[in-house]
Amino acid sequence: MSERKMFGGLCFMSSGHMSFGILGDEIMVRVGPDAYVDALQLPHAGEMDFTGRSMRGMVYVDSNGLSEDEDLKTWLLRGLAYAQSLPPKRP
DSSP states (O other), rough: EEEEEEEEEEEEETTTTEEEEETTTTEEEEEOTHHHHHHHTTTEEEEEESSSSSTTTEEOGGGGGSSSHHHHHHHHHHHHHHHHSSSOOOO
């Protein structure tokens, strides 16, 4: 894992791919395009529209969805699993 400033916050990278990040009191989670619609149905998740357009495959999770350690862990593992499913990027 490594850290990188992106999207106005701090993102965490796995094998060169963004998996999740912190933006204010929300987190951004890269769930991937196949899990995107299902992730949006989960409580406290919403479209990530950093550029003014929805970024398919990435969601925001507000602080209410992170109040329990297990909820935060579930979201972080979801982002990490997707990032690790991608081929590593070359340095």
